[in-house]
Amino acid sequence: MFVVSWILLVLGSVFCLIGTLGLMRLPDFYTRVHAASIIDSLGAILILLGLITQSQDPLVIIKLILILLFMMLTGPTAVHALAHTAVLSEKNRASDQNSEHPQEP
Amino acid sequence: MLIRILIAASLLLLLWVLLSGHLGILLLSLGIASGLLVAWLIHRLALQSPNFNTLYFSLNLPRFLPWFFLEVVRSNLDVSWRILHPKLPISPNTSTVSTSKLNDVATTTYANCITLTPGTYTLNVDDQTIEVHSLTQETAEKLQQGKMKERISVLQGRLNTS
Numbered sequence: 001m002f003v004v005s006w007i008l009l010v011l012g013s014v015f016c017l018i019g020t021l022g023l024m025r026l027p028d029f030y031t032r033v034h035a036a037s038i039i040d041s042l043g044a045i046l047i048l049l050g051l052i053t054q055s056q057d058p059l060v061i062i063k064l065i066l067i068l069l070f071m072m073l074t075g076p077t078a079v080h081a082l083a084h085t086a087v088l089s090e091k092n093r094a095s096d097q098n099s100e101h102p103q104e105p
Numbered sequence: 106m107l108i109r110i111l112i113a114a115s116l117l118l119l120l121w122v123l124l125s126g127h128l129g130i131l132l133l134s135l136g137i138a139s140g141l142l143v144a145w146l147i148h149r150l151a152l153q154s155p156n157f158n159t160l161y162f163s164l165n166l167p168r169f170l171p172w173f174f175l176e177v178v179r180s181n182l183d184v185s186w187r188i189l190h191p192k193l194p195i196s197p198n199t200s201t202v203s204t205s206k207l208n209d210v211a212t213t214t215y216a217n218c219i220t221l222t223p224g225t226y227t228l229n230v231d232d233q234t235i236e237v238h239s240l241t242q243e244t245a246e247k248l249q250q251g252k253m254k255e256r257i258s259v260l261q262g263r264l265n266t267s
């Protein structure tokens with residue numbers, strides 16, 4: 001069990017590292033979000049599974065599973081809010097520029 | 106409606122007791138108060154969609170989750186491989202997928218599942234469509250095939266064709 005737990009923890013860390021690397025390497029905001037979602041899907045799942053296999057207390061295990069469930073709900077909500085705001089502000093900026101410099105007929 | 110609030114409040118109280126582990130009068134009454142408050146807030150948000158069967162949805166979830174988890178792992182490996190690749194083989198694009206025949210809860214589930222799998226996330230949700238940003242052309246095409254939507258429409262059970 002100890003070995004399994006460490007394998008899961010190390011694998012989770014590797015995926016967090018890959019996600020961070022992606023955050024640096026990818027060219028713009030919209031693609032960087034994809035890298036960030038690696039961190040809070042497989043990275044978080046593997047690390048939490050590693051912690052679950054490490055503990056003997058059932059109450060702790062239940063709490064960790066609940067954290068996992070809440071992350072599955074809050075993660076995509078946050079990503080969607082961020083991306084949606086980016087799209088909206090881009091549209092706003094575009095319309096502002098149009099009104100400042102009206103196109104010539 | 107009052108019954109629904111009370112059921113939700115007692116489930117929340119159970120969660121409270123489970124997480125705190127204390128059974129003192131003060132903490133219990135605080136738990137009851139916050140359970141009722143949250144249940145009332147949820148009711149006020151009108152999260153219950155009229156043509157949504159909670160029990161059916163929950164019972165079908167175990168059939169959906171293993172497939173979905175595999176899909177998450179697969180897309181994680183794909184995106185990781187692309188990030189580590191020296192040439193960075195990506196082709197970012199936006200596309201739309203239809204959500205016809207899905208009710209409100211199923212549409213939300215669909216949008217969240219799209220966001221949870223790396224390589225795709227939702228930009229905007231309309232009545233009939235979801236706007237999706239994909240990291241590569243292939244992931245966009247895979248989403249267009251609609252395998253995930255099929256599985257989620259099974260999840261919602263009763264199909265309303267309106």
